[in-house]
Structure formats: C-alpha cells, structure tokens
Amino acid sequence: ETGVTQTPRHLVMGMTNKKSLKCEQHLGHNAMYWYKQSAKKPLELMFVYNFKEQTENNSVPSRFSPECPNSSHLFLHLHTLQPEDSALYLCASSQDAGTYLTYEQYFGPGTRLTVT
C-alpha cells in the first residue's frame, strides 16, 4: 500500500449505530487530518493531529470522536449521527502540521458516509 488509504470506502449506518472510520498513511508523515466534504459546501477541516497530539478541533460535535494511536493511523469514531452528517470524509497527512505553508497535504480517497 502506498500513500493514504481509508476504510471503508462506503458506509451506511443508522442514527443509533456506532461505527469507526480508519485512515492509514504510508508516507512517514507526522501530521494527520480529518475533513468533511458535503455537497454544495466548502471542504471543512474537522481535526488535526501532530505527532499524535490533537492540535485542532474546529467546533466538531461530540458525536464525532477522533483517535490517533500513532503517527500512521487515524480513526474517526461515530455514534448517534444525524442525517445531515452524511458526507464524504477525507483523511490527509503531511510531514508536519506546524505550518500548512511548507508541507503539502496528501489526501486519501475518502469514506462516503450515509446516515439513515
């Protein structure tokens, strides 16, 4: 595997379910990101982890819970979601999150989430 991988690629879940999204990067990077991409809305940065520490949480509801056990893996735990949470969830990584200006972010293909 190369680059940034995400599993599953598609997920359908009910509002009472609990599920997790997984992201893995094979680039030796130290920073990882979760983005939400909704139809007709700008891409929204949700969380940033740098060297396994969360450095940014952009007012994301608590029904989304990130976990970064090491610099190569990032999870997004989901529970009690709402239909409006249906979106494409993108993971990205970069060498460092100290500044976006220097380090390019590499994106995974995303998980298409549908909440019923």
Added chain:
Amino acid sequence: AQSVTQLGSHVSVSEGALVLLRCNYSSSVPPYLFWYVQYPNQGLQLLLKYTTGATLVKGINGFEAEFKKSETSFHLTKPSAHMSDAAEYFCAVISNRDDKIIFGKGTRLHILP
C-alpha cells in the same frame, strides 16, 4: 474573516480550448493560495500554490495561476484542455495570521469532445 469565492460551480470547455477557473479571496493580510484537484472517487491533490515571490505560479499537468493582489484573485488557467482534466477544482486560502485553511466550494470542470 477570510473567505474564498469560486465563480461557477460548473464550467464546460471544449477539448483543446482554454481553461479558466476563477477564484477570488478576501483576506485582511497577504494570503497564501492553493489550487487542488479532485478526480472522481479520489482525494484532493495539490495542483499549485502561491506563498511568496513570483506571482505567476506553474503547477502540475500544465496548469498555472496568477496572484493578482489588486484584484484579490488567483485564477487557474490551462492553455489547452484535455479530456483527463475533467475533475473538480478547489481554491483555498491560508491567512498567515492564524494558519487556518479555507476552501472554496469547488468548480466542476467538464471537457466537451
């Protein structure tokens, strides 16, 4: 607060024609500007970025963009469109005040044979 506006959610051009995707930003301080491309069923890929220096920036796949401070614009161009350019393109801005990245809503580029 800074923002990014991409004019036209859909743009269609004929194969071989000029591609022009528009991006305007608002920022109270000099911005850093990016264009990303997203092919179907894939994540975003960086096309090019402007940080400092030369205002005409060349990127991958023959794309380029010019930073025009007086017009607060960073339009993306390619002289001759190819069928493989069909994708969604996102403009993004970072303010060096707070390092927050803001994306535009995207423009889907259609290439007509």
